[in-house]
Amino acid sequence: MRRTGGPAVQLPGLFRRLLERIRGREQRLVRAAEHMPLLLLSYPRGRGDVAAEVEAAWARTFRSLGSAVREPYEKLFRALPPVVVVLLRPRNLCGCLGHHHPRGTESKITRRLAADLGSAIGEIDLAYESIREWQPQPLSSMAAGQLGARLNELHFQAALLAVLLHELEHLGRPEERERHVRSRSDRFYAAVMEELVSGETGGSYGMARPSPLP
Numbered sequence: 001m002r003r004t005g006g007p008a009v010q011l012p013g014l015f016r017r018l019l020e021r022i023r024g025r026e027q028r029l030v031r032a033a034e035h036m037p038l039l040l041l042s043y044p045r046g047r048g049d050v051a052a053e054v055e056a057a058w059a060r061t062f063r064s065l066g067s068a069v070r071e072p073y074e075k076l077f078r079a080l081p082p083v084v085v086v087l088l089r090p091r092n093l094c095g096c097l098g099h100h101h102p103r104g105t106e107s108k109i110t111r112r113l114a115a116d117l118g119s120a121i122g123e124i125d126l127a128y129e130s131i132r133e134w135q136p137q138p139l140s141s142m143a144a145g146q147l148g149a150r151l152n153e154l155h156f157q158a159a160l161l162a163v164l165l166h167e168l169e170h171l172g173r174p175e176e177r178e179r180h181v182r183s184r185s186d187r188f189y190a191a192v193m194e195e196l197v198s199g200e201t202g203g204s205y206g207m208a209r210p211s212p213l214p
């Protein structure tokens with residue numbers, strides 16, 4: 001998923017993998033619900049906090065959302081492989097928030113795992129620091145004032161989910177056009193923030209938009 005207006009340069013895969021081997025990585029398997037793919041998170045050693053955020057987004061936040069918000073992606077799950085490897089990195093050199101790795105371009109680890117399990121395994125990457133900084137939409141200043149730092153935590157949950165589902169949609173529906181995938185994930189982000197913020201504020205504040213009449 002490209003940041004609007006950002007450049008698109010691919011870091012050679014070999015170089016990337018070499019860096020990862022030097023830094024060292026840890027893995028965590030995240031199970032949410034029967035019909036949702038298992039996520040195998042691979043993250044830099046010592047960044048269990050980031051893995052825990054992705055786990056909370058996938059296994060808790062997503063399932064806490066209203067069914068209308070979840071619905072477009074609930075359908076997508078049927079088109080996905082049963083396991084998806086999620087490579088977590090602070091940033092991508094190209095500036096993207098994430099990528100899906102089409103069939104045949106997965107990392108060696110994913111290909112070896114697929115061969116061992118005898119089933120297809122998907123692969124995506126997420127750039128968690130870029131996702132944390134991503135500001136797709138302004139929040140109402142009242143919500144910002146009331147929630148303070150908690151707002152950043154809610155944003156991170158909503159943004160992680162939006163980018164994760166965006167890349168999963170590319171994996172499951174390779175023929176779908178970017179602008180459709182993007183508009184779906186942008187609407188999803190706004191809807192998730194709306195739910196999370198109103199959950200925290202007792203329904204008083206949402207995203208920046210004209211307030212309803214009293």
Ligand SMILES: [Zn+2]
Binds near residue numbers: 170181
């Ligand atoms: Zn995309």
Ligand SMILES: [Zn+2]
Binds near residue numbers: 008009092095096099
């Ligand atoms: Zn990129």
